[in-house]
Amino acid sequence: MPRLSKLLIRAALIHMGIGFFIGSLLLWNKGLPFAPAIWRLRASHIELLIFGWTIQFVMGVSFWVIPRFSTGNRYGKEVFGWISFVLLNMGVVTTAIVLWWGKAPVLAFGGRFLVFCAVLAYVRLMWSRVKPFAIG
Numbered sequence: 001m002p003r004l005s006k007l008l009i010r011a012a013l014i015h016m017g018i019g020f021f022i023g024s025l026l027l028w029n030k031g032l033p034f035a036p037a038i039w040r041l042r043a044s045h046i047e048l049l050i051f052g053w054t055i056q057f058v059m060g061v062s063f064w065v066i067p068r069f070s071t072g073n074r075y076g077k078e079v080f081g082w083i084s085f086v087l088l089n090m091g092v093v094t095t096a097i098v099l100w101w102g103k104a105p106v107l108a109f110g111g112r113f114l115v116f117c118a119v120l121a122y123v124r125l126m127w128s129r130v131k132p133f134a135i136g
């Protein structure tokens with residue numbers, strides 16, 4: 001497994017752990033209300049689990065398994081993958097914190113913009129690897 005996949009999947013697992021923990025707090029608090037402020041973590045829960053966990057996990061696995069080039073750099077222009085990894089995690093963490101904090105919504109927009117740029121970098125990286133086996 002390439003190093004970038006390892007990092008993407010490990011980071012995704014961290015997001016999953018935190019996201020599920022928040023989810024269980026939300027669920028608990030819904031059944032037996034004990035701290036109304038916990039409800040403010042709902043948007044962060046969604047952010048961490050959709051982008052931090054699900055999308056990032058798919059990125060990590062697809063970078064590893066989608067057909068590689070037979071010559072040169074087998075995984076393509078990996079630098080785009082590293083850029084994507086950094087931007088995605090910065091974006092998800094920023095958005096999750098700002099949504100919980102409930103102030104400066106422009107920062108949440110900034111976080112989402114980083115996630116968007118991460119997706120563009122990842123598409124740039126993977127585009128030419130989407131091809132039948134044994135071609136190129």
Ligand code: HEM
Nearest residue numbers: 020022023024025026027028030042045046049050053054
């Ligand atoms: C891949 C995993 C998960 C994803 C993508 C996810 C995503 C979401 C989304 C999109 C919502 C908003 C739903 C709505 O507005 O109707 C939500 C709400 C919620 N999630 Fe999750 N979730 C995940 C796992 C979990 C887990 C493991 C738990 C609990 C242990 C959990 C507990 C909750 C609770 C309590 C709510 C609030 C429900 C409500 O609005 O009444 N989630 N989640």
